[in-house]
Amino acid sequence: MSEIEAKLVVFLKDSDLVASTAFITLAGKMGYGELLLGLKRFDYYRFTIGIAGREDPGLVLEELRKVLSSRSTFYNRNKHSYFLECCWGDGKKCFGSDLKNIMERMASEIAGSPGKESAADLDVQPPPERVILNKDSIFLGELLVTESNPLSREALGRKLESELAGRRVHFLDDGVLWWLAVKSPERSKAEEIMSEIAVSVRRDRGLLLNPNYQSYRLISVKKMALPLH
Amino acid sequence: MSKVIVVQFPGVNCEYETVRAIEAAGMEALILKWNDSLVALKQAAAIVLPGGFSYQDRIRAGAVAAKDGIADEIYSAASRGVPILGICNGAQILVETGIVPGFEEGAISLALSPNRMPDRSGYYCRWIRLKKGSADCLFTAFFDGWGEDHGTYPCPVAHAEGQFITASKEVRARLEAGERVALYYADARGLAARSFPENPNGSLFAIAGVTNGAGNVLALMPHPERASWLFQVPGGIGGFWGRVRLERSGALHSAGPGRGIFDSLHQAIA
Numbered sequence: 001m002s003e004i005e006a007k008l009v010v011f012l013k014d015s016d017l018v019a020s021t022a023f024i025t026l027a028g029k030m031g032y033g034e035l036l037l038g039l040k041r042f043d044y045y046r047f048t049i050g051i052a053g054r055e056d057p058g059l060v061l062e063e064l065r066k067v068l069s070s071r072s073t074f075y076n077r078n079k080h081s082y083f084l085e086c087c088w089g090d091g092k093k094c095f096g097s098d099l100k101n102i103m104e105r106m107a108s109e110i111a112g113s114p115g116k117e118s119a120a121d122l123d124v125q126p127p128p129e130r131v132i133l134n135k136d137s138i139f140l141g142e143l144l145v146t147e148s149n150p151l152s153r154e155a156l157g158r159k160l161e162s163e164l165a166g167r168r169v170h171f172l173d174d175g176v177l178w179w180l181a182v183k184s185p186e187r188s189k190a191e192e193i194m195s196e197i198a199v200s201v202r203r204d205r206g207l208l209l210n211p212n213y214q215s216y217r218l219i220s221v222k223k224m225a226l227p228l229h
Numbered sequence: 230m231s232k233v234i235v236v237q238f239p240g241v242n243c244e245y246e247t248v249r250a251i252e253a254a255g256m257e258a259l260i261l262k263w264n265d266s267l268v269a270l271k272q273a274a275a276i277v278l279p280g281g282f283s284y285q286d287r288i289r290a291g292a293v294a295a296k297d298g299i300a301d302e303i304y305s306a307a308s309r310g311v312p313i314l315g316i317c318n319g320a321q322i323l324v325e326t327g328i329v330p331g332f333e334e335g336a337i338s339l340a341l342s343p344n345r346m347p348d349r350s351g352y353y354c355r356w357i358r359l360k361k362g363s364a365d366c367l368f369t370a371f372f373d374g375w376g377e378d379h380g381t382y383p384c385p386v387a388h389a390e391g392q393f394i395t396a397s398k399e400v401r402a403r404l405e406a407g408e409r410v411a412l413y414y415a416d417a418r419g420l421a422a423r424s425f426p427e428n429p430n431g432s433l434f435a436i437a438g439v440t441n442g443a444g445n446v447l448a449l450m451p452h453p454e455r456a457s458w459l460f461q462v463p464g465g466i467g468g469f470w471g472r473v474r475l476e477r478s479g480a481l482h483s484a485g486p487g488r489g490i491f492d493s494l495h496q497a498i499a
Contacts, residue, residue: 018287025288029296147342148396152350202335203295203304203326210289210325212340212396 003048003168004057004088006064009099009177010043010075011082022178026197026207035193037110037138038181040102043174044144045074047157050168057088060167065095067163073156103140103179103224110138110181111226138226139182139190142219143198145209146175178208181224191221231274232259233494236303238294239263241281241318243454250454251277253484254491256498263299270302274498275312278303278319280387280452290341290390291321300326304335312367312497313446314490317388320438320448324393329448330400330409331441338400339439341450342392345431354387356466357429358422359437359451360415363407366440367497368447371489377469379419382486383462384451386437391430391450393439405434411447412438449490456487 019041027033051060068074068082075082081097153171160169180197184190198216200206209216233251237244237260244260251258258277261269270276284293294300300322307313307328315323320341323329327337344353358381361372372380395401404410414422414435421435422428428435430450438449455461460481462474470486477483484492 017285021284021287021293025293025296029298149343149345151345155350200292200325200337202337203300207288207292207296210292210337210340210342212338213342213392213394214340 002053002088003050004060004086005048005172006046006087007085008045008047008068008074009083010045010080011041011102013079013081016041019178022207030204030207032197035183036180036197037183038106038179040106040179042177042179043074044177045156045171046173047160047169047171049164051088057086057091058093061086061093061095063164067160071163073159073163104227106140106179106181107224107226110224137183137185138224139184139187139221140224141180141182141190141194141221143178143180143194143208143216144173144175144219145178145198145214145216146173147214149213176208177219187221187223191218194218194221231272231498232257232269233275233277233498234259234261234270234273235277235279236270236299236319237262237279238281238283238297238318238322240283240285241279243280243316243452247277247279247316247454250457250487250491251494253457254488254495256491256495263294263297267299267302270299270306273306273311275314275494276303276306278313278315278322279454280317280319283318283322286318286390289325290318291323291325294322295325304328307441307446310443310445312494314368314494315446315448316452316454317386317391317450320450321390323446323448324439328446329439329441330404331446332400332403332409338395338397340394341390342394343390344388344429345392346425346429352387352389353429354385355426355429356383356385356463357427357437357451358382358415358417358419359384359412360419360421362410362413362436362438364409364411364440364444366411366438366444366447368440368449368490368493369411369438370493370496379415379417381415381419381468382456382489383466383468383470384453384456384487386429386451387455388430388450391432393432393434393436393450395433401433404436409439409441410434410436411440411444412436412449412451447490453487453490456485457491458485458488459483461485461487
């Protein structure tokens with residue numbers, strides 16, 4: 001028996017008001033406007049599916065894709081898009097919408113500095129006009145927020161197992177994935193800023209998670225390339 | 230007389246019945262929008278944060294409202310000793326501001342996390358029993374001398390994120406010792422309800438309401454404004470209030486079990 005490891009990222013086709021509210025709150029109300037340049041939000045799942053020794057992983061993946069698109073357990077195709085990455089042995093296959101497009105759009109938004117427009121519908125001061133002198137100093141972090149409650153992962157595993165006709169499913173992660181674009185002279189400082197923005201320890205510090213029942217980890221932090229205007 | 234200010238954040242939905250409950254207890258109330266001038270708030274006799282879904286519970290319940298400019302003034306009023314009651318979503322806002330439990334100035338040392346219930350998740354509503362905890366709080370004065378139903382009052386809960394929880398061992402120990410615990414969920418014998426459904430959300434030590442050090446703030450998950458009149462009490466609830474409900478079926482506009490919270494506030498600001 002071997003297994004396929006799957007990473008499923010789900011996002012809204014239209015504007016994500018939760019992400020907009022989070023960005024406006026952080027940039028407009030909490031004073032992170034100079035440092036936080038962009039914010040995106042995704043639902044994130046990582047799980048393994050057991051496959052029998054001689055079974056073709058490609059057939060299992062087809063089965064998984066059918067289940068994902070025909071049920072609403074993980075996403076509703078009327079309003080969500082998804083990106084699915086599956087790895088097994090030496091194999092790897094990706095399905096759905098490429099996250100690279102979202103990243104490019106985000107970079108383009110940052111380069112266009114849309115702060116004023118995005119704050120227009122709430123009664124907060126728009127973030128200050130941003131001056132990005134060195135475009136090499138922008139880092140994009142993937143920050144995963146999870147709840148310290150294994151019961152939801154177990155329940156998701158049981159549900160997907162029943163939808164996949166009894167295949168063994170084990171959930172490794174389920175949570176909210178945030179992309180944070182942060183201006184910083186160096187990577188370590190960028191990580192520090194991302195953590196500060198995330199963890200709500202005081203009313204004026206952090207927003208994305210309450211550490212009394214949620215935890216987080218930075219999955220990746222990399223430099224972000226902005227388009228030239 | 231200064232007014233009790235009921236703060237209307239975008240997305241709350243209990244502001245009008247909360248005003249009615251305050252008025253029924255003999256006080257004047259005014260609804261203040263979150264982005265109105267803060268003059269009235271600065272002069273408030275008391276502040277009430279009603280239930281609902283401020284900012285649509287985006288990110289998590291109460292998190293965004295806690296970062297609003299008006300929350301600065303609420304924080305300052307709490308420090309000055311102004312009575313502040315947060316009901317349900319209001320309680321979530323008070324927890325996210327760090328006003329309660331207030332062991333460490335300004336620190337967010339509690340959360341109201343999603344309900345933990347056997348074989349179900351999400352929103353849950355029912356009538357539960359409340360009992361006074363060991364912390365002094367001006368809103369629970371009405372419990373003094375109350376001996377019916379093992380010292381409990383019935384009250385409805387209606388929420389999806391009502392589980393008081395902390396990650397701090399120190400805070401946990403202090404809550405276990407009863408510090409800042411103003412009200413807890415009780416079973417029919419008046420003991421702390423450790424299991425569902427008497428404890429409707431898996432709350433740590435059956436906590437239903439948390440106060441601050443001075444006892445002028447109460448973050449309360451149940452809805453006393455929904456139990457302020459006898460007509461709101463279900464006929465089959467049993468106990469003292471069940472009997473009263475049946476006996477006074479011709480006078481259902483008299484006070485219900487939730488009125489005591491507002492009577493205690495009236496007594497404190499009179």
